[in-house]
Amino acid sequence: MAIEFISGCKAAAEAARLANVDVVAAYPITPQTSIVEYLAKDVSNGRLKAEMVLAESEHSAMSACVGASMVGARAFTATASQGLALMHEVLFYAAGLRLPIVSVIVNRSLASPVSIFADFKDSLAQRDTGWLQFYVESCQEILDSVLIAYRVIEDSRVLLPAFVCMEGFVLSHLSEPVDVPDVQTVSKFLPACDPKYPTLDLKDPKIFNVMAFPDTYEEFERDKQISMLNAFEALQEAYQDFEKIFGRKYQDVETYRVEDADIVLATMGAAAGTAMMVVDQLRSLGERVGLVKVRTFRPFPRRQLREILSHARVVGVLDRDLSIGSTGILFQELQSSLYNQPQRPLMQNFIAGLGGRDIHQGTIGAIFQSLKDTLQKGFVEKNLNWPDENREVLSIWGLPVDHDD
Amino acid sequence: MDMLGEETIVYERPATLTDLSSHYCPGCTHGIAHRLAAEVLDEMNFRERTIGVASVGCSVFAYNYFNFDFVQAPHGRAPAMATGVKRVLPDRIVFTYQGDGDLASIGMGEIVAAAARGENITVIFINNANYGMTGGQMAPTTLPGQVTTSSPTGRDIEVAGFPIRVSEMLSSLDGAAYVVRRSLHDPKNIRLAKKAIRAAFEVQARGLGFSMVELLSTCPTNWGMTPVDAIHWLETKMLPYYPVGDYKVGPAVAEIKI
Ligand SMILES: Cc1ncc(C[n+]2csc(CCOP(=O)(O)OP(=O)(O)O)c2C)c(N)n1
Ligand code: SF4
Numbered sequence: 001m002a003i004e005f006i007s008g009c010k011a012a013a014e015a016a017r018l019a020n021v022d023v024v025a026a027y028p029i030t031p032q033t034s035i036v037e038y039l040a041k042d043v044s045n046g047r048l049k050a051e052m053v054l055a056e057s058e059h060s061a062m063s064a065c066v067g068a069s070m071v072g073a074r075a076f077t078a079t080a081s082q083g084l085a086l087m088h089e090v091l092f093y094a095a096g097l098r099l100p101i102v103s104v105i106v107n108r109s110l111a112s113p114v115s116i117f118a119d120f121k122d123s124l125a126q127r128d129t130g131w132l133q134f135y136v137e138s139c140q141e142i143l144d145s146v147l148i149a150y151r152v153i154e155d156s157r158v159l160l161p162a163f164v165c166m167e168g169f170v171l172s173h174l175s176e177p178v179d180v181p182d183v184q185t186v187s188k189f190l191p192a193c194d195p196k197y198p199t200l201d202l203k204d205p206k207i208f209n210v211m212a213f214p215d216t217y218e219e220f221e222r223d224k225q226i227s228m229l230n231a232f233e234a235l236q237e238a239y240q241d242f243e244k245i246f247g248r249k250y251q252d253v254e255t256y257r258v259e260d261a262d263i264v265l266a267t268m269g270a271a272a273g274t275a276m277m278v279v280d281q282l283r284s285l286g287e288r289v290g291l292v293k294v295r296t297f298r299p300f301p302r303r304q305l306r307e308i309l310s311h312a313r314v315v316g317v318l319d320r321d322l323s324i325g326s327t328g329i330l331f332q333e334l335q336s337s338l339y340n341q342p343q344r345p346l347m348q349n350f351i352a353g354l355g356g357r358d359i360h361q362g363t364i365g366a367i368f369q370s371l372k373d374t375l376q377k378g379f380v381e382k383n384l385n386w387p388d389e390n391r392e393v394l395s396i397w398g399l400p401v402d403h404d405d
Numbered sequence: 406m407d408m409l410g411e412e413t414i415v416y417e418r419p420a421t422l423t424d425l426s427s428h429y430c431p432g433c434t435h436g437i438a439h440r441l442a443a444e445v446l447d448e449m450n451f452r453e454r455t456i457g458v459a460s461v462g463c464s465v466f467a468y469n470y471f472n473f474d475f476v477q478a479p480h481g482r483a484p485a486m487a488t489g490v491k492r493v494l495p496d497r498i499v500f501t502y503q504g505d506g507d508l509a510s511i512g513m514g515e516i517v518a519a520a521a522r523g524e525n526i527t528v529i530f531i532n533n534a535n536y537g538m539t540g541g542q543m544a545p546t547t548l549p550g551q552v553t554t555s556s557p558t559g560r561d562i563e564v565a566g567f568p569i570r571v572s573e574m575l576s577s578l579d580g581a582a583y584v585v586r587r588s589l590h591d592p593k594n595i596r597l598a599k600k601a602i603r604a605a606f607e608v609q610a611r612g613l614g615f616s617m618v619e620l621l622s623t624c625p626t627n628w629g630m631t632p633v634d635a636i637h638w639l640e641t642k643m644l645p646y647y648p649v650g651d652y653k654v655g656p657a658v659a660e661i662k663i
């Protein structure tokens with residue numbers, strides 16, 4: 001093991017190398033590009049023995065991954081934003097064919113208007129495709145999550161593809177000390193690729209991707225749903241082994257000072273680090289606040305979240321995304337998870353950080369203040385809140401400031 | 406003042422270009438291509454009836470520099486978007502401005518289909534042998550052995566195949582009316598490029614169908630060269646692989662005299 005000072009993109013590329021992937025197929029897009037460049041270099045200098053497919057588009061890149069995985073190879077890609085949107089069609093194929101492909105997503109918002117900066121709209125818009133989704137907070141977590149992802153999705157109980165998502169620039173272009181394990185240690189955690197699924201094999205001929213009629217289609221969906229839920233068990237086992245081998249501990253839902261908290265903020269990704277600082281500051285002032293970081297978004301850890309959040313009195317959800325016409329996406333999932341609980345917290349949604357707007361301490365402080373007001377009032381005055389809105393722009397555009405869901 | 410006599414203006418900024426200074430790197434020939442298109446549109450008095458479709462690439466901001474209506478298309482889809490615009494407004498001059506990643510990689514399907522349909526639009530195609538905007542990765546036009554950020558030991562034709570000669574390829578389509586390649590490496594060739602752009606817009610104005618001018622262009626930044634060396638590289642390395650010439654000049658087009 002060696003501590004290296006590397007960026008999120010480099011950490012992702014190192015993870016793919018350590019996972020000894022057989023095929024990398026990708027098309028460049030900001031802010032993902034350097035992942036592909038690092039891997040191209042590794043392949044050309046023999047550090048990684050893999051087929052490098054510099055595809056003509058993301059749609060083709062994902063199709064190449066599907067082909068490679070279909071014959072039993074460990075396939076890897078990375079993309080962002082428009083590129084992920086273009087892959088959309090093939091994502092369903094990968095999941096339906098039960099192929100354990102990993103794609104790193106360097107989160108970037110979608111046009112129009114054009115933006116190259118971070119939010120979660122790109123990957124969250126793929127939430128119904130049948131891919132597992134992990135959201136990370138640090139460069140170390142990127143590397144670790146790619147290894148964990150392969151281990152879990154290649155498990156015969158799961159066999160579905162996975163995204164490891166990091167916020168563009170915030171993580172992709174930030175350098176941090178990262179513990180880069182050696183190949184031998186990694187092989188103790190992630191065995192060599194040995195497909196536990198039917199592949200195209202001349203000795204055992206098969207046809208894939210056939211037509212399903214209404215009498216079976218639903219059961220195919222159900223089968224994926226069950227495998228997706230099976231991932232929880234496989235993840236727990238992977239986290240335990242990972243901790244034993246590497247000494248770092250992960251959970252699907254990570255909590256910070258929630259035990260006696262009245263007010264809990266839930267979020268995903270890099271904002272969690274900032275939120276922890278704010279929690280510490282408020283705790284030092286005697287406020288009973290805590291934080292929940294949802295690391296695994298698919299499968300959605302409904303049960304764990306119910307256990308953690310049922311005892312809170314107010315829960316705020318900070319969404320770096322918006323399902324236009326509804327609310328933030330994490331909020332929808334969380335609120336529906338808690339709805340049937342006999343005792344459930346008041347819940348409020350906060351949208352921030354869209355299109356790369358920084359989520360800083362002030363924003364999170366304002367969110368906690370608003371949650372505290374709700375606790376005191378005993379009811380939610382406003383479901384959907386914009387704690388960092390640009391009032392100047394709203395007024396120039398003549399948009400109402402006071403509106404709710 | 407008197408001593409100098411009367412002034413004669415021999416060179417000025419085309420009215421069709423805005424006053425902004427561009428974001429293009431020093432020595433990049435995107436600027437020359439913009440200027441040529443602007444001069445032609447001024448000379449043909451087309452500015453008030455022109456609609457541009459910008460692509461994704463370094464020229465994504467073309468809409469800031471041309472002084473007429475513009476819409477920016479998803480990566481590779483400019484010919485399809487231009488088709489939509491032109492079909493509804495057939496009396497407008499509609500053109501796309503695309504790089505070789507946009508046109509020859511992700512958008513290869515769109516350009517072939519637009520040319521095959523004989524869509525009455527004009528395409529200005531910048532071939533700079535890499536994906537400029539994303540940091541100089543290998544494009545379908547990258548030369549054999551050319552080092553890029555995604556082909557660090559040079560384009561290996563065994564795995565990446567040979568570069569695509571887009572003009573030659575499109576010229577095989579019956580729908581294409583005018584398909585030529587020009588180069589921006591010296592004044593003589595720049596003048597020839599301008600003439601070709603003029604001819605292409607003339608083709609569209611006369612309703613003769615699909616027209617495209619491929620322009621061999623430099624990317625000094627990603628090639629890792631000074632602008633002068635980049636021009637030299639274009640001339641000595643790109644030109645032999647991508648000969649300038651008229652690849653398709655439909656019968657009616659041949660009658661255009663410029
Ligand atoms: C669907 C999609 N994939 C990838 C990108 C990222 N991207 C932006 S510009 C570009 C390449 C542009 O290269 P080229 O067309 O050669 O133009 P140049 O920058 O060289 O002028 C790429 C891959 C994108 N915007 N959308
Ligand atoms: S990166 Fe290359 S193509 Fe883009 S502006 Fe700079 S020199 Fe021109």
